[in-house]
Amino acid sequence: MRVLAVASECFPLIKTGGLADVVGALPAALAGAGITVTTLVPGYPAVLSAVGAAPVVLDLTDRFGPARLRRAKVHGLDLLVLDAPQHFDRPGNPYAGPDGVAWDDNGLRFAALGFAAAKAATALGFDAVHAHDWQAGLAGAYLRLTAARRVPSVFTIHNLAFQGQFPPALFPRLGLPATAWRMDGLEYFGSVGFLKAGLWYADRITTVSPSYATEIRTAAGGMGLDGLLRGRGGQVSGILNGIDEAEWDPSRDKALAACFSAADPAPRAANKPALQARFGLAPDPAAPLFAFVGRLAWQKGMDLVLDALPALLEAGGQLAILGTGDAALEARCLGAAAAHPGRAGTVIGFDEALARLCYGGADAVLVPSRFEPCGLAQLCALRYGAPPVVARTGGLADTVIDANEMALAAGCATGVQFAPGDAALLAGAVQRTIGLYRDRPAWAHIQANALGCDVSWRRSAARYAALFDEIVAADG
Numbered sequence: 001m002r003v004l005a006v007a008s009e010c011f012p013l014i015k016t017g018g019l020a021d022v023v024g025a026l027p028a029a030l031a032g033a034g035i036t037v038t039t040l041v042p043g044y045p046a047v048l049s050a051v052g053a054a055p056v057v058l059d060l061t062d063r064f065g066p067a068r069l070r071r072a073k074v075h076g077l078d079l080l081v082l083d084a085p086q087h088f089d090r091p092g093n094p095y096a097g098p099d100g101v102a103w104d105d106n107g108l109r110f111a112a113l114g115f116a117a118a119k120a121a122t123a124l125g126f127d128a129v130h131a132h133d134w135q136a137g138l139a140g141a142y143l144r145l146t147a148a149r150r151v152p153s154v155f156t157i158h159n160l161a162f163q164g165q166f167p168p169a170l171f172p173r174l175g176l177p178a179t180a181w182r183m184d185g186l187e188y189f190g191s192v193g194f195l196k197a198g199l200w201y202a203d204r205i206t207t208v209s210p211s212y213a214t215e216i217r218t219a220a221g222g223m224g225l226d227g228l229l230r231g232r233g234g235q236v237s238g239i240l241n242g243i244d245e246a247e248w249d250p251s252r253d254k255a256l257a258a259c260f261s262a263a264d265p266a267p268r269a270a271n272k273p274a275l276q277a278r279f280g281l282a283p284d285p286a287a288p289l290f291a292f293v294g295r296l297a298w299q300k301g302m303d304l305v306l307d308a309l310p311a312l313l314e315a316g317g318q319l320a321i322l323g324t325g326d327a328a329l330e331a332r333c334l335g336a337a338a339a340h341p342g343r344a345g346t347v348i349g350f351d352e353a354l355a356r357l358c359y360g361g362a363d364a365v366l367v368p369s370r371f372e373p374c375g376l377a378q379l380c381a382l383r384y385g386a387p388p389v390v391a392r393t394g395g396l397a398d399t400v401i402d403a404n405e406m407a408l409a410a411g412c413a414t415g416v417q418f419a420p421g422d423a424a425l426l427a428g429a430v431q432r433t434i435g436l437y438r439d440r441p442a443w444a445h446i447q448a449n450a451l452g453c454d455v456s457w458r459r460s461a462a463r464y465a466a467l468f469d470e471i472v473a474a475d476g
């Protein structure tokens with residue numbers, strides 16, 4: 001079966017977050033399940049330079065201006081690149097200029113992506129479309145309302161918080177039938193809703209963990225879309241993310257000071273002094289070293305870590321923070337490092353290699369998100385033997401086994417959980433982690449369990465494959 005994936009990011013070509021990791025990893029994972037994936041991405045400068053002078057396979061010059069689809073194979077990915085310079089040949093990241101301000105024509109830019117997806121799917125003979133997040137939200141609408149032939153689609157929610165809402169003046173420019181401008185369509189509280197359209201027109205909706213699939217169908221977690229999601233009944237499901245085990249492999253990761261594996265974990269210890277050195281922390285082998293890697297945003301709960309920092313330090317811990325995002329939070333993180341030299345260290349920036357050293361060198365990784373659709377940081381932490389300390393929400397709840405008495409007795413704990421959104425509870429979880437860390441046999445067991453976890457795509461790839469089989473069969 002041939003599936004056209006469509007997304008605004010794809011690792012290693014262009015990445016601002018976990019979406020790129022998943023879009024980049026799924027093709028190889030699905031190949032093992034008999035699905036051939038081609039991935040459609042916008043032709044940002046970084047993408048075009050990676051594919052060079054790739055041949056044009058489709059001319060799409062139409063209502064969104066000059067546009068061509070180029071086909072290329074790079075990094076093991078089969079790509080369709082939407083070469084539309086007026087939309088994508090810009091500096092900055094996929095959504096904003098170098099000043100961090102979102103492009104004011106993002107609605108038009110990503111409508112062009114959805115339009116291209118529908119055209120490519122029908123013209124190039126794909127069996128199904130897999131659209132990711134709001135940027136690909138209009139693919140399903142164009143397929144349902146304008147396509148020359150029927151192609152079924154799956155829409156995957158990576159984060160319901162990002163909904164892609166644009167002023168109603170955009171609607172007439174989309175080339176969709178006027179009947180689509182209603183509640184049973186694209187209209188979303190008076191705006192054009194890209195995520196809403198994705199949810200409305202897809203044949204199946206998935207999100208990236210079973211728990212998040214439940215949360216988004218409640219008023220508390222549905223961010224205004226819970227009614228629509230409940231209305232889709234059994235067509236909504238949660239399929240857990242994995243990580244690419246070849247890409248994330250501590251036995252041959254060059255970013256580490258020392259490589260190690262579940263079978264040979266001893267060399268891991270050499271990464272701790274390397275990490276301490278990078279963050280200006282005291283070279284104390286006995287201090288429990290916590291790391292945080294992620295976007296500095298409300299969702300991720302870094303403010304809670306800063307509030308819990310006194311308790312962490314009081315208990316003898318050290319903290320390494322790697323992140324970028326909200327300016328006020330960045331300043332607070334730098335301030336914490338300045339206030340506690342040798343005990344807290346902050347690196348502001350997006351640094352893939354340093355993230356790997358954090359996962360491979362820290363004693364534990366903090367993931368205190370207020371909500372988390374799946375979360376990849378805790379999967380990387382498990383794979384690299386740093387038991388995660390996670391908020392009990394979304395995919396974090398689904399992937400980490402709390403070291404409570406029962407789990408310790410059963411020998412299956414892989415980390416620590418706490419109830420989300422509360423700094424005092426996080427502080428308690430940190431203290432509990434330090435207590436476990438100081439019980440050497442118990443900690444060695446938890447760490448070995450973490451290293452032994454199956455965080456691969458195997459099971460989830462089979463579930464996606466079954467879903468594609470189902471929608472294609474239903475159409476046939």
Ligand SMILES: Nc1ncnc2c1ncn2[C@@H]1O[C@H](COP(=O)(O)OP(=O)(O)O[C@H]2O[C@H](CO)[C@@H](O)[C@H](O)[C@H]2O)[C@@H](O)[C@H]1O
Pocket residue numbers: 016017018019021022158159208241293294295322323324349350351352355372373374375376377380395
């Ligand atoms: N400063 C930095 N330097 C280096 N690396 C950094 C970094 N900041 C983040 N990263 C890396 O970026 C990735 C972030 O992935 P997440 O899943 O944690 O978050 P994100 O919220 O972007 O993704 C959304 O989509 C994904 C994919 O479905 C869901 O797992 C998630 O819950 C949802 O919010 C991880 O691989 C992490 O190591």
